Amino acid sequence: MRPSDDTLAGYNFAYLDEQTKRMIRRAILKAVAIPGYQVPFAGREMPLPYGWGTGGIQVTAAVIGPDDTLKVIDQGADDTTNAVSIRRFFATVANVATTEKTTEATVIQTRHRIPEKPLTEDQILVYQVPIPEPLRWMEARETETRKMHALEDYGVMHVKLYEDIAHLGRIATSYDYPVKVNGRYVMAPSPIPKFDNPKMDRMPALQLFGAGREKRIYAVPPYTRVESLDFEDHPFEVQTWDHACALCGSTESYLDEVVMDDQGGRMFVCSDTDFCGERQAAQAREAAE
């Protein structure tokens, strides 16, 4: 999938100019040095609207090299609009190889999922983040939230969880579930389902988070402790399903509910298309043998 070596005429490699990439790399280095801390950076205008992954795209542009292989997923799927257009963007402006296979990728940009297949030390996971500030819903003032982070003043995060239990009997927050990184900073994991939170803990791959509109970069270095906030008597739990994937039969993956018709027919399928596809292919091979 590698056409030629020269990139699109008139553009620098990976769209951003070298100075900008250096600036972003400096922010990334700082973010890696202080796990979970939101580093401000001079976010650029990108050729796609805010909310479509402008932060993730800038981080990817700053870390990707000509020998990298890029995978882009949107809600676990490789074939949705956002994923396809970002993949094509980098194929055009950076001439890099792209893939839909998790194992082949060296850089994975994601919107709202972590692949089911465990990642390795050779991979970088880049998250697109809409709202990087986990305290935002409890405290609207940015000056105050920064102080709260600086002073580790995180009592309000549990107030939110308390409210969930008081009104619904359990912690109902199901995505963007707040985590504490390396025992210090409370961090928004971007709107991944809480099902994926345990995967962040001590992940061998480097995790980078880019928020384009809010102009923040933060990171979780490989093998870093990531704990989901909870109460002693209401421990953190992930979602479970009564169904297996209708296509590949997996009972361990994150399932999407798909409405089939207007008679109430629905099916549950894996949200990670690569994971599901590979399992189906393996089953087909077995059946043929």
Add this chain to the structure above:
Amino acid sequence: MMPFDLNTERPLLRVDGLARHYGDRIGCTDVSFDLWPGEVLGIVGESGSGKTTLLNTLSARLEPTAGRIEYRTRDGEVVDVYGLSEPRRRLLMRTEWGIVHQNPRDGLRMAVSAGANIGERLMAVGARHYGGIRAQAIDWMGRVEIKEERVDDLPRTFSGGMQQRLQIARNLVTGPRLVFMDEPTGGLDVSVQARLLDLLRTLVGQMGLSVVLVTHDLAVARLLAHRLMVMKDGRVVEQGLTDQVLDDPHHPYTQLLVSSVLQV
């Protein structure tokens, strides 16, 4: 009125030459006093006399222009309040101090339930057991005479008096030693005011709290305060025991203030 402990040798709060200026204007100036454990100090004066400026400066929310505030912590250590690092100061405010605002909206989180409002301070100092936090919240609701069944209701559905009581519970749940109150009964009708005063008096007595109370209502001051400071134009014009100041005012302004109280 509960007698405070006269045997404790050292004051809880020692204020020396405190001043806060707003440019050329004086917010308050040259304020010095000692506050002893278990003592309730009333600050009275007309509006604009610098009461609230003084209270904010005392409670570490408004940097003073001059002067010094020393506080003796639970461990017996004497600290300079504005010399502390910000994390220590915040910890102090969360664990040893309480602040009851005139308007409950300033002191409560209106968008979260009463139980969470009371539990917030507990969670801020590390409580992580939901059942325990909730039990304490319910206990405190009882102590401030709010029905247990309202524990999951939002404070905005509460009456003014209930909101004020909730604010008091939220402050007292971590067992502070010093509470700052800014017109705690302001805006409440008289019967509700009377019950709130009763409650405050009981709690102050039970917990041995020290209180700095700002009010323009001399009746409130007479009921709650052991000692009074009368302020005018940012200065303390008279101070002494409450009964003394109110029954035998010396300064002309205090005399005016006392004689202006409407008699029913």
